[in-house]
Amino acid sequence: MSDQRPNNAAQAQPVDPAPSAKSNAAAAPPSPTSAATPPSTSSKGQTSTLGPEAIAAQLSTLKSSAKGLSSSDAAQRLSQYGPNAIEAKEEPLWHKLFGYFWGPIPWMIEAAALISLLRADWADFAVVMGLLLYNAAVGFWQDAKAASALAALKKDLALKARALRDGAWVSVDAATVVPGDIIDVPGGAIVPADLLLISGDYLSVDQAALTGESLPVSKKVGDSAYSGSIAKQGDMQGVVTATGNNTFFGRTAKLVASAGSQSHSQKAVVQIGDFLILLAAILAAVLVGVQVYREIIVPDQWNWATAGSILQFVLVLLVASVPVALPAVMSVTLALGALALSKQKAIVSRLSAIDELAGVDVLCSDKTGTLTQNKLTLAAPIVFNNAQAQEVILAAALATQSSSEDAIDQAVLKGVTDASHLSQYKQTHFTPFDPVNKRTIATVTDSTGKAWQFAKGAPQAIAALCKLDANTETAYDSKVHELASHGYRALGAASSDDGGNSWKLLGILPLLDPPRTDAKETIANTKELGLQVKMVTGDDVAIGAEIATQLGMGANLLVASDVFPKGTDAAHIPQTSITAVEKADGFGRVFPEHKYEIVKALQQGGHIVAMTGDGVNDSPALKQADCGIAVSGATDAARNAAALILTAPGLSTIVNAITESRQIFERINSYVYYRIAMTIAIMVVVVLSSVIFNIQPLTAIMIVVLALLDDIPIMTIAYDRVSPAKKPVRWEMHHILVFSILMGVMATAQSFGLVLIGMEWISNPTLQAWIPLDASHLQTALFLQLAAGGHMLLFVVRTRRSIFRPLYPSWQLFLAVVATQIVAVLLCAAGVLVTPLPWTLIGLVWAYVLVWTVLTDAVKLAYYRYGPPARTEAPGLHAPIAASA
Structure with a gap:
């Protein structure tokens, strides 16, 4: 940690009513407790969050105490408040598994x-059940991978803590720490719970993973330290104010557990399924009504064989209506x-x-x-009293310990x-930074x-x-505020040369x-x-x-x-x-609740939102x-909560990923058009043939084989050549249908x-x-x-x-289609399953298909030229519409 804390740009901003304990005089981001939710009740029925006043009133373990909690008191509080661990209710495995068999398509x-089972059609039953189980397995495997975010959060908690128990400092499991415990936090330790610091001279804490602050924060007596943050330097003692899920860290974990939303592709699949179910229900009603009238009412007789034949028609219609491979093809x-x-450095x-x-x-x-x-990085120094720029840098470097690994010290030394x-100077005495x-x-x-003395600091x-005169102080303060207004941190x-009796501002x-x-x-x-x-x-x-101005992002940043006021x-x-949120170019002084709320606000405004992050604080x-x-370089908690993990630094990888994802979206969209159209065609042909000619045009096994022949090679659509959209795209179900x-x-x-014919x-x-x-033969x-x-469609x-x-x-898609058509022709020529x-009839069928392909293509071109415009692109930022899927 640095031995000083420079003034920063926050001086030019209004002071937050609940500033954190930064070592400089500038306003800093609000304390996490200021944005936190009210103390919640533990599973034991007691609050596990104690405010400083409550602690002072209930406990004798503050500064005046030399003994801390007794072992019996600690055990009683552990029973009362519960363990210092993140507790989350996980959905039972059987419940997750059941969910994959529940929904329109399943x-x-x-x-x-x-x-099929009732009719003892074992071949149909085996094929249909195989597809059902395959779809469930794919979904279960994908969701299981996403369930590890909470586990990654838990890994970052301290395993041991040094607590004052029965008048002696002892090492205890972090899970047994309770509100009221006195905890020692030396440099290098992970803070085991939320603490109110009550003694000690100095503690530097890296809480970037929790709060997003880019530099370690200096703490003093009366400040808070948060569970999961890392002590970099110093040593202080604190009294535990919150444990487990009620810590600032625990509330972040709660947000992760509660966060998440159904993807737009999942919603689209559900809507497609709903549409096909409705169509199938209408057609089934027509089909059953006609068949019952034809087979039972007119002959005026009932028998199980007749009912079975009607069920056979319904089976064929149901199999025809199910896009059995839709989830699997989309997943693959x-x-x-x-x-x-x-390959674009995005996992x-x-x-x-x-x-x-996309x-x-x-x-x-x-x-x-x-x-x-x-x-x-150091910018050009602003000099006073005729000093040289390198003289200012050298003075600051001489006021630094060469072994320091602090970011500020490293910047000064470099x-x-x-x-x-x-090397021309020898350091004989060093007074470290204090808050x-x-x-x-x-x-x-x-x-x-x-002998010389050099100083640096806020x-x-x-x-x-330096005891500046009025004119110099005015000029000095003006430069500091000017730097602050441009986002610079300032270090004096x-x-x-007289033993510290008088100082010269450099x-x-x-x-x-x-x-x-x-x-x-x-x-x-x-x-x-x-x-x-x-x-x-x-x-x-x-x-x-x-930074935003330099990058051309706009300078309208909001606190x-x-x-998002408290509550x-x-x-x-x-x-x-x-x-x-929609109008802002960005946000400062952001904490986990805020990031979560920013995403929710944009989503409620109809936007599809991507959020980058690297720390525990970003996980929700x-x-x-x-x-x-x-x-790149994100914590385990962030990686496990994210859907996309960048392995190269910066945002440039995202540009490539967006372009690639839009190409993939176009490919899937093409498949959905084809799949819905063919499902409609098969269902309607089955019903029309049954109603008009009283024939079953296809068997159930034919429909299943068709699904396999059509969809398995179409998985190569992932390699198809497409033009990515120039703007964000949406699942526009109106256009799709x-x-x-x-x-x-x-x-x-x-x-x-x-x-x-x-x-x-x-x-x-x-x-x-x-x-x-x-x-x-007609079948x-x-x-x-x-x-x-x-495939022509x-x-x-x-x-x-x-x-x-x-x-x-x-070529991958084309060759896959050619190979599939060869298989289909050979099946028909050899009479396998049909x-x-x-060969003459096979040729006539193919000629018939090619003529219709040209006609269908002409209708498509007319639709795109004269039909309603497709609104597949996302809305403008200030005119949002809800995603239709």
Whole structure:
């Protein structure tokens, strides 16, 4: 930790009513307790959060106590308050597993399986159940990977603590620490619980992972230290004020447990399933009504065989209505997309992130280490009293211990252009930084043996040391405030050659964490993709505004606590807050509750939100965001809560990931068009054929084989050539259903047209003399037509252009389709699972399909030219609409 704490940009900002214990005089981010939720009740029925006044009233373990808690008292409190551990109710494994068999598409598959079972159609039953189990296995595996965020949070808690028990300092398990315990926190230790510091001279705490502050914070008596933060230097004692889930750290874990939302692709699949269920129910009612009238009412007789035949028709319709491979194909396509993203240095931990990233229209980015280099750098010194710039830097360096690893000290030492100048001085005495004096003083001797003293520290502390005259003080304060307004941290430097009786002001050292070299270009590229980037930082707004201005993000940063006052309900954020969040360029003084609320506010405004982060404090927001992004070097908690993990520093990887995800979205969209259209066609053809001609045009096993033939090769759509959208895209179900129904009508006309031709063929002696045809041959011909027409339809819907113009299908997709069609032709020619067809008839079916493909393509072009515009792009930031899926 540094032996000084420079003044920062916060001086130019209003002082927060609950500032943290920063060692400088500037206003700092609000204490986490100021934004925390009220003390909650433990599982034992008692509060496990004690305020300082309650502690003083109830306990004799504050400063005046030399014994701490007794062992018996500690045991009683442990029973009363519960263990100092994060407790979370996890959904039982059986309940999670049951969820994969509950929903529109699983219901349809299960109904088809039940009818197959009742009719003892074991082949149909086995195939349908196999697909059901496969879909459940894929979903269960993906969700299991996302359940480790809380476990990662727990890993960061201290395992041991040094507590004052029965008058002696003893090492105890951190889980047994209770409110009222006196805890010793030496440098290097993890703070085991929320503490009120009551004794000790100095403690430097790194709480960046909790609060987002870019530098360690100096603590003094009366300040709070938070569970999970790391003591860097010093040694202080504190009384425990909160344990377990009621600590600041624990509340973060609670937010992680409660965060999360259903992905838009999941909602789209549910809506597709709902639509197909409704259509299937209507068609089933028509089919059953006609069959009951035809088979039972007219003959006026009932028997189980007749009921079984009607059930057989319903089975075929149900199997036809179920897009059995839809979840599996989407999962595999997303998985292949995830592999492509991994080559772009983006690891996908939740497949839905790909879909969400394509639709993101607001990116909330952490500042430190993501937009900046996380490395303090000296700017040109501001000199006083005719000092030279290097003289100011050298003086500050001489007032620093060379072994210090503090970021500020390192920046000062690196600012010395010639290290040999330091070797000309020998440090004989060093006065370390303390929170009261806010400066360091070093006594050194030069090469002639003369003694000098050098000081550095907060500007106001150096000014007081030098006893400035009125004019110099005015100029000095003006420079400090000017630096603060531009986001710089200011460090004063002074020297004395008379033993410290009088001090000479040398100047001010401006310090700034500079932007990454690629950050400005990345922000510009991100804006070109239609996203607004908002900075979210734990530092003060002035620091963030300076960086944001340099990067072209806009300087309208708000204090998070002003937008979300204490007590804000994240489930019902006021419209005023939502509007403020939408218009802001970023936020300063941000804490976990704020990040979470920022994401919720944007989502309530109809936006799809990506949030970057790297610390424990980011975990709730990362999980709640539509696409949480853990940046390079993130903690385990952040990585496990995120859906996307970047392995390269900075945001440039996100630009590549967005482009890739939009290409994947286009591929999946093409598949959905095709799948809905073909499902409609098969269902309607089955009903029309049954109602009009009283024939079963397809068997259940044919429909299942069709699903496999159509969908397995289409998994190669992940390699298809597509043009990514220039703006964020959405699941626009209105357009999807309208266009899919139009294509379904064309596919229905094609298939039922073949049925009509086939029925005429069967009754025409001339055609029968040429090629004999019966109902079973017609079933095979329809099977072949659907297999071929389905893939031709995919080629039609995959592009808004004519299928005869680029972009042509990728070779992987094209060869997969060709191979599948060869298999389908061979099945029909050899009579495997179907009645064999002569080669002449196979050729006629293919010619018929090709003619209809050209007609369907013409209808598609007319729709895109004259039909309603497709609103698949995300809304503008200030005119949000709710995502339709």
